Amino acid sequence: xxxxxxxxxxxxxxxxxxxxxxxxxxxxxxxxxxxxxxxxxxxxxxxxxxxxxxxxxxxxxxxxxxxxxxxxxxxxxxxxxxxxxxxxxxxxxxxxxxxxxxxxxxxxxxxxxxxxxxxxxxxxxxxxxxxxxxxxxxxxxxxxxxxxxxxxxxxxxxxxxxxxxxxxxxxxxxxxxxxxxxxxxxxxxxxxxxxxxxxxxxxxxxxxxxxxxxxxxxxxxxxxxxxxxxxxxxxxxxxxxxxxxxxxxxxxxxxxxxxxxxxxxxxxxxxxxxxxxxxxxxxxxxxxxxxxxxxxxxxxxxxxxxxxxxxxxxxxxxxxxxxxxxxxxxxxxxxxxxxxxxxxxxxxxxxxxxxxxxxxxxxxxxxxxxxxxxxxxxxxxxxxxxxxxxxxxxxxxxxxxxxxxxxxxxxxxxxxxxxxxxxxxxxxxxxxxxxxxxxxxxxxxxxxxxxxxxxxxxxxxxxxxxxxxxxxxxxxxxxxxxxxxxxxxxxxxxxxxxxxxxxxxxxxxxxxxxxxxxxxxxxxxxxxxxxxxx
Numbered sequence: 001x002x003x004x005x006x007x008x009x010x011x012x013x014x015x016x017x018x019x020x021x022x023x024x025x026x027x028x029x030x031x032x033x034x035x036x037x038x039x040x041x042x043x044x045x046x047x048x049x050x051x052x053x054x055x056x057x058x059x060x061x062x063x064x065x066x067x068x069x070x071x072x073x074x075x076x077x078x079x080x081x082x083x084x085x086x087x088x089x090x091x092x093x094x095x096x097x098x099x100x101x102x103x104x105x106x107x108x109x110x111x112x113x114x115x116x117x118x119x120x121x122x123x124x125x126x127x128x129x130x131x132x133x134x135x136x137x138x139x140x141x142x143x144x145x146x147x148x149x150x151x152x153x154x155x156x157x158x159x160x161x162x163x164x165x166x167x168x169x170x171x172x173x174x175x176x177x178x179x180x181x182x183x184x185x186x187x188x189x190x191x192x193x194x195x196x197x198x199x200x201x202x203x204x205x206x207x208x209x210x211x212x213x214x215x216x217x218x219x220x221x222x223x224x225x226x227x228x229x230x231x232x233x234x235x236x237x238x239x240x241x242x243x244x245x246x247x248x249x250x251x252x253x254x255x256x257x258x259x260x261x262x263x264x265x266x267x268x269x270x271x272x273x274x275x276x277x278x279x280x281x282x283x284x285x286x287x288x289x290x291x292x293x294x295x296x297x298x299x300x301x302x303x304x305x306x307x308x309x310x311x312x313x314x315x316x317x318x319x320x321x322x323x324x325x326x327x328x329x330x331x332x333x334x335x336x337x338x339x340x341x342x343x344x345x346x347x348x349x350x351x352x353x354x355x356x357x358x359x360x361x362x363x364x365x366x367x368x369x370x371x372x373x374x375x376x377x378x379x380x381x382x383x384x385x386x387x388x389x390x391x392x393x394x395x396x397x398x399x400x401x402x403x404x405x406x407x408x409x410x411x412x413x414x415x416x417x418x419x420x421x422x423x424x425x426x427x428x429x430x431x432x433x434x435x436x437x438x439x440x441x442x443x444x445x446x447x448x449x450x451x452x453x454x455x456x457x458x459x460x461x462x463x464x465x466x467x468x469x470x471x472x473x474x475x476x477x478x479x480x481x482x483x484x485x486x487x488x489x490x491x492x493x494x495x496x497x498x499x500x501x502x503x504x505x506x507x508x509x510x511x512x513x514x515x516x517x518x519x520x521x522x523x524x525x526x527x528x529x530x531x532x533x534x
Contacts, residue, residue, distance in 0.1 A: 002156050006031050009091065009130075010154050011117035012110075012137045014145040016330070017158035020098055022165075022202040023140065027096075033136070036084060037096040042073050043080040056083045081113065084135050091124075091133035096140065103143030107152075110139060114152040144326055147369060157330055160338045161202050166194040169202070173209060173219065181213045189221075196225040199339040204231065237328050238335055239311045243303040243343075250296050251427055251448065252420030256286070256411045256508035260301050267305065267386070281408040283378075285349065285389045287505065288413030289494055290486060291449030294390035295347060297413070297508070301388055302343035310336055311345045325370050333377030341384040349391040378406070393497065412501030415487070415494070415519065416448055417511040424448050428455040435472040442479050445487035454482045495520055 005013055006027060017023055028035060028046055037044055039051035046052075053073040060070040074080060080095070087093055099106040120134035139145075145155055161169070170190050179185055197205050205224075212223040232238050247257050259281070266273040266280040273280050284301075286294040302309035312332050336344055381387060389407070416424060421440040428451065429436075443451055458478035459470045487494065498519050507513040 002027070002158070003030055005154055005156065006033065006094065006136070006138070009121070009133050009136055011121040011134065012114040012139070012153045013156060014107075014139050014141065014150075014153035015156045015158055016142070016144045017140060018142050019158060019161070019201050019203070020140045022161065023158055024096065027138075031094075032092075034089065034093045035096060036080070036093065037098075038075070038077065038080065041075050043075065043083070054080075054083065056080070081135075087135075090135045091130060094136040094138060096138045099139055099141040099143075103141055104146045106139060106141055106143075107146050107149035110137065111149055111152060113137065114149075118152060144330060147326075157334060159334055160199055161197075161205065162338075163194055163198065165202075166197045166205065167191075169205060169209075170194060170219070181217070181219050183218050183220075192221040193219060193224060196221040196228070199232070199335050200224075200228055204228075232335070237312060238332050240339075240342075241299075241309050241311065243299045243307075243309045245296050245299040246303050247300045249427060250293050250300055251423030251425075252416050252511065253293060253297065253413065253508045254510055255506070256297060256413075259409065259411075259506075260284075260297075260304065264304055279408075282381075282383065282385070283387045283407045283409075285391065285407045285410045286413055286508065287391045287394055287410060288497060288501070288508075289415055289447060290392045291447035292413045292415065293448050294413050295345070298343075298345040298347075298388040298390055301386065302345070305343055305386055307341055307343040307386065308339075309343050309345055310339070311347065312336075326373050329370050329373040329377065333373075333380070336377075336385060337380075337382055340382050341386075343386045343388065344381075346387070346389045349389040349394070393493065410505045411508040412497065412505045412512075413508045414498060414501070414512040414515075415445055416451075417509070417515050418444070419511055420509065421446065421451060424451050425455070428452055429470075432469070434475070438472060439475050442476055443484070445484045446482075447484070447486055450482060450484055450486065454478060457482065 002013070002015065002023070003026075015023065035046040036054070037046070037051065039053075042053050043056065044051040045054050055071045056074050056079055057069045057071055058074070058079065059066075060068040062070075084090055084093060084095060097106075097110070114137060117134050117137055120132060124130060124132035124134075139153070144157075145153055167190060170193055174182055174185070174190075183189060193209075197208075200208065208224050208227045209219050211227070212218065212220045216223060229240055232240055247261070250257070263281045266278065267282075270280065286297055288294060299309055336342060378387070418440050421443055422436045425434070425436050425439055443454070446454070454475065455470075458475050461478070462468065462470050462474050498516060501507065502516060
């Protein structure tokens with residue numbers, strides 16, 4: 001897209017990128033326009049593969065003649081622009097500016113100039129006269145163009161180096177070192193390194209490859225991957241982990257496990273899905289009581305798919321700099337796209353995207369714009385990205401967050417039933433001898449997280465105080481000190497979730513659906529009021 005816009009002579013381009021030099025080289029190698037820039041602070045022209053200072057005429061301050069001129073190099077942007085606007089071939093000339101400042105400051109500085117160029121562009125189009133085209137401006141900036149200046153620019157979001165570009169770098173290093181820093185010359189080895197490098201800037205990639213050689217003597221895909229993960233984690237807006245939880249580590253929730261497991265076949269065999277005219281599920285929202293396994297389901301799904309799990313959210317993207325929060329959100333989705341296939345986990349979906357506190361009065365509309373970037377990012381996710389969102393409640397979510405086709409499935413996760421509590425207890429207690437049914441009957445209305453806390457705390461106290469194994473009676477006696485806090489504190493909220501789930505959502509558990517009457521306080525005889533919805 002960038003090359004097309006340059007060739008069209010679009011008056012002003014704003015390119016959000018951190019790879020200034022990579023993009024510049026691509027532009028210079030693939031365009032027949034004349035390029036100018038302030039290279040090393042001096043107004044220069046790209047000529048014969050190098051930047052050469054341009055000589056400009058300015059008034060001679062040493063002469064008494066007011067018309068006297070002198071030819072010099074210049075570091076003045078105003079003088080450079082004046083020179084360019086005076087060129088006969090300015091309609092095929094491009095000025096490249098590199099911004100290392102806040103996007104708002106840069107956009108404000110260039111606004112009058114960009115507006116003038118846009119006027120000339122319109123005049124040329126309306127008169128059908130290309131000779132009226134003026135100079136072209138390209139701004140490279142790591143910050144996105146602020147909202148109030150977007151009408152002056154065509155915005156382009158540059159991604160990271162592509163898989164093929166990374167392979168070119170790896171091949172270049174192999175050729176320069178005669179393969180001595182590589183374990184193998186096989187294409188599979190290069191492919192493994194390239195895959196591990198996806199989502200890195202060109203500079204970071206080269207630096208990491210060289211550091212791998214210094215540390216281990218070889219270019220290691222494992223070293224590259226670990227370095228990339230550490231860098232992403234430091235940025236704080238995206239965390240990528242290797243999933244450890246599997247479906248067998250989660251008690252109950254038979255319905256959601258079954259749906260996801262069956263879906264994986266079509267996910268891995270898209271031609272089969274196409275054959276039967278169906279689309280594999282790619283977007284799931286889990287809603288329900290806190291501590292009931294929603295996050296665990298997300299991680300187990302990534303594990304079942306054999307994918308890395310990328311965790312993010314709106315809260316991580318928020319930043320005090322004007323325009324930076326929106327840029328962070330775009331960067332998150334850009335990173336996700338380039339690292340796909342991937343399973344993406346957005347926790348606290350209901351809280352971060354409620355929009356309840358956002359207004360022009362509170363944060364100048366920043367939260368609204370971040371939400372807009374988030375929705376755009378969701379809409380543009382590639383098909384090889386599986387999205388899992390988890391929310392404790394979604395009462396305050398805006399309608400556009402839940403409109404048709406935003407999610408393929410919305411599953412409700414409620415309090416574990418008697419049978420599910422037994423499964424959970426067996427997971428946390430292992431093969432030890434316990435009366436699981438007795439404990440399960442005493443932990444009614446406990447969440448899975450509360451059961452885990454009960455086991456951990458009772459076991460620690462018993463072992464540390466008496467140096468013996470935990471017994472069923474120990475657990476029973478410890479129950480009052482844990483209590484089912486959530487049920488006692490937020491009972492009405494839980495009941496409200498159950499009512500909404502019955503009316504609107506799929507259920508993650510067959511057993512939980514059958515306990516609606518009990519949760520809502522209805523008698524067993526009135527259970528026929530609830531029609532089977534599974």
